[in-house]
Amino acid sequence: MMPPPVPPSAPANPASFTVIGMLWRWLLGFTFVARVRGLAMGTVSWGRALVTAVPFLWLILFFGLPFLVVLKISFSQAVIAQPPYTPLLTWAEDGIMVLRINFQNYLLLVQDSLYWMAYLNSVRIAAIATVACLLLGYPMAYAISKAKAELRVPLLMLIILPFWTSFLIRVYAWIGILKTNGLLNNVLIWLGLIDQPLPLLHTEFSVLVGIVYSYLPFMVLPLYATLSRMDESLLEAAADLGCRPGKAFLTITLPLSMPGVIAGSMLVFIPAVGEFVIPDLLGGPNTLMIGKVLWTEFFSNKDWPVASAVAVATLLLLVVPIVRFQKAQEESNKKAEELAR
Amino acid sequence: MRTATCAAFAAAMTCSLAVAPARAADKVVHLYNWSDYIAEDTLETFTKETGIKAVYDVYDSNEVLEAKLLAGKSGYDVVFPTARPFAMRQIKSGLYRKLDKSKLPNLKNMDPGLMKALASIDPGNAHGVPYMWGTTGIGINVDKVKAALGESADIGSLAMIFKPENAKKLAACGISFLDDQEETFAMALRYLGRDVATKNKTDIDAAAEAFKAIRPYIKYFHGSQYINDLANGDICVAHGYSGDILQARTRAAEAKNGVNIRYIIPKEGAVLWTDMMLIPKDAPNPAEAHAYINFIMKPEVVAKISNFVSYANANKAANDLVDPEIRNDPGIYPPDEVMAKLYMLPDNDQALIRYRVRAWTRVKTGQ
Numbered sequence: 019m020m021p022p023p024v025p026p027s028a029p030a031n032p033a034s035f036t037v038i039g040m041l042w043r044w045l046l047g048f049t050f051v052a053r054v055r056g057l058a059m060g061t062v063s064w065g066r067a068l069v070t071a072v073p074f075l076w077l078i079l080f081f082g083l084p085f086l087v088v089l090k091i092s093f094s095q096a097v098i099a100q101p102p103y104t105p106l107l108t109w110a111e112d113g114i115m116v117l118r119i120n121f122q123n124y125l126l127l128v129q130d131s132l133y134w135m136a137y138l139n140s141v142r143i144a145a146i147a148t149v150a151c152l153l154l155g156y157p158m159a160y161a162i163s164k165a166k167a168e169l170r171v172p173l174l175m176l177i178i179l180p181f182w183t184s185f186l187i188r189v190y191a192w193i194g195i196l197k198t199n200g201l202l203n204n205v206l207i208w209l210g211l212i213d214q215p216l217p218l219l220h221t222e223f224s225v226l227v228g229i230v231y232s233y234l235p236f237m238v239l240p241l242y243a244t245l246s247r248m249d250e251s252l253l254e255a256a257a258d259l260g261c262r263p264g265k266a267f268l269t270i271t272l273p274l275s276m277p278g279v280i281a282g283s284m285l286v287f288i289p290a291v292g293e294f295v296i297p298d299l300l301g302g303p304n305t306l307m308i309g310k311v312l313w314t315e316f317f318s319n320k321d322w323p324v325a326s327a328v329a330v331a332t333l334l335l336l337v338v339p340i341v342r343f344q345k346a347q348e349e350s351n352k353k354a355e356e357l358a359r
Numbered sequence: 360m361r362t363a364t365c366a367a368f369a370a371a372m373t374c375s376l377a378v379a380p381a382r383a384a385d386k387v388v389h390l391y392n393w394s395d396y397i398a399e400d401t402l403e404t405f406t407k408e409t410g411i412k413a414v415y416d417v418y419d420s421n422e423v424l425e426a427k428l429l430a431g432k433s434g435y436d437v438v439f440p441t442a443r444p445f446a447m448r449q450i451k452s453g454l455y456r457k458l459d460k461s462k463l464p465n466l467k468n469m470d471p472g473l474m475k476a477l478a479s480i481d482p483g484n485a486h487g488v489p490y491m492w493g494t495t496g497i498g499i500n501v502d503k504v505k506a507a508l509g510e511s512a513d514i515g516s517l518a519m520i521f522k523p524e525n526a527k528k529l530a531a532c533g534i535s536f537l538d539d540q541e542e543t544f545a546m547a548l549r550y551l552g553r554d555v556a557t558k559n560k561t562d563i564d565a566a567a568e569a570f571k572a573i574r575p576y577i578k579y580f581h582g583s584q585y586i587n588d589l590a591n592g593d594i595c596v597a598h599g600y601s602g603d604i605l606q607a608r609t610r611a612a613e614a615k616n617g618v619n620i621r622y623i624i625p626k627e628g629a630v631l632w633t634d635m636m637l638i639p640k641d642a643p644n645p646a647e648a649h650a651y652i653n654f655i656m657k658p659e660v661v662a663k664i665s666n667f668v669s670y671a672n673a674n675k676a677a678n679d680l681v682d683p684e685i686r687n688d689p690g691i692y693p694p695d696e697v698m699a700k701l702y703m704l705p706d707n708d709q710a711l712i713r714y715r716v717r718a719w720t721r722v723k724t725g726q
Contacts, residue, residue: 100452
């Protein structure tokens with residue numbers, strides 16, 4: 019009997035239902051693998067391949083290799099020694115090489131609710147911070163893009179200016195502002211709005227303030243980039259056709275600025291999830307975040323393997339869905355462009 | 360244990376202060392020590408006397424030091440871990456170089472009693488020399504605590520903080536604990552009348568319960584921040600290291616802000632710790648490291664450090680050189696009957712440590 023014909027993009031073998039099959043399909047989504055396949059099949063020229071090789075080499079050297087090292091450690095066992103984990107490969111007698119892979123670290127992540135709580139809490143705090151950055155950053159970027167040409171550069175400079183001071187010192191400054199005897203409480207008491215200082219520092223609120231403050235420029239800059247490139251004539255046409263400014267904003271400006279919204283949100287959300295310094299300095303003991311859990315595994319437990327497993331799991335649970343999401347976004351954009359033609 | 364000007368800007372990071380090299384650009388020693396743990400002129404005098412430039416880095420927890428040592432190639436020549444359980448297991452794991460005692464003639468100045476006690480974790484004192492010692496107790500803002508608990512309150516007992524009704528009253532003015540599960544569990548076990556060196560998970564659970572009962576009233580857990588906060592009146596009760604709390608007292612007195620701080624060794628006893636000077640196995644400059652350790656063992660040098668940081672040193676010859684004010688402070692050199700109640704941190708296996716760290720994380724996050 020002949021097998022039914024299948025579309026070439028989806029492997030039809032039963033492997034697609036297994037973990038390896040899923041992994042394979044996932045890998046196919048990556049440009050790098052696609053290029054290598056193209057090269058092997060002769061559909062991509064060597065010259066083009068060389069040009070694209072540079073960023074891929076960068077990625078392999080500074081992301082791929084370190085990730086493999088972390089992945090390797092995540093399968094070993096913790097010991098108090100230098101380095102503080104067991105080797106995966108050992109030579110036994112008679113020239114037998116023994117490969118010892120320890121899955122205990124990953125089992126622990128599933129069994130202990132601590133990691134899930136920390137992970138979910140990190141995602142929740144990062145999501146709130148991203149929305150807050152968007153609500154604050156969008157009007158700022160919009161205003162800068164609509165400002166007079168000679169004002170734009172100074173305004174952008176003001177957004178970038180805080181980077182001239184160390185990140186650590188800027189976060190530390192918030193301690194002085196938010197603490198019990200700090201600036202904000204003193205001002206509020208002086209104004210007569212409160213009689214007792216508010217507990218602002220060491221709360222989830224202070225962590226959110228710290229993240230929003232630190233990452234706001236990363237939201238404003240990509241938003242500004244898309245908004246300033248927008249075709250003004252579209253808004254003029256809308257006005258000519260009797261569309262009111264509010265509706266024109268919602269139907270034209272906002273949808274066209276979506277790439278900037280997505281880019282800015284990613285730039286804020288991804289680093290915010292793994293943030294350590296801000297929750298450590300501004301957070302209270304009950305702000306459980308994955309960055310702090312990693313710190314505890316490394317420093318208090320001296321358990322590099324579990325710490326590595328947490329890092330790998332975070333990456334798989336966070337970065338991979340986001341990369342896939344972006345991929346899907348690009349494809350739908352492409353389709354939309356084709357339709358427009 | 361001890362801390363903060365640097366920590367004020369650096370909590371998790373390190374801050375370094377390089378002493379200007381007088382003439383020797385080639386000879387250098389890299390020191391990695393607790394923050395606020397030397398006198399103002401110690402490094403300058405060392406460079407003047409030996410011609411060796413000192414590069415000084417600081418940390419505020421044993422865990423950070425241990426992580427760097429385990430990673431290897433830390434680049435430091437002298438480190439200052441706490442004897443139990445840290446230096447003990449680090450020596451056992453072979454992280455340190457054996458001392459060349461011919462280069463340490465000042466060893467004769469050391470307190471033989473303390474050296475003998477340390478031989479239990481470092482046979483023959485082969486690897487390390489004691490630096491400073493102290494206790495982990497409670498620092499209070501006397502006026503605020505009395506205002507919260509009443510004049511007749513028993514502030515000499517751990518019940519002051521572990522009884523929920525007391526902790527509730529103190530919550531408004533602020534309670535802080537060290538973020539150190541070794542120290543906090545030892546104290547809670549002692550308060551409950553259980554064995555500090557327990558291998559029993561139910562004891563750990565009981566200690567965690569004691570913390571959970573007062574958890575809503577604890578402001579934060581940190582290894583150094585309490586010095587400034589206690590001195591400024593931002594908190595009124597701090598679980599902390601003796602010298603740190605005494606430094607907070609000095610700062611409050613200097614600031615003349617009316618904050619009156621007292622260091623208490625609870626009647627249940629307190630953790631007695633000793634910090635040691637050790638040379639990592641892969642130290643790049645072992646000869647200079649020996650020179651620094653020998654320099655610190657000079658009575659006049661270490662006496663100045665004690666005067667500055669409010670910690671007792673382990674140098675017998677320095678006793679007469681320490682300011683009488685420090686020498687006679689029962690918080691720094693406790694009288695014999697208090698000494699008898701002090702205890703050391705136990706050594707535990709990895710599984711129990713993990714269990715305790717887990718329990719501690721749950722306490723902190725209020726789960």
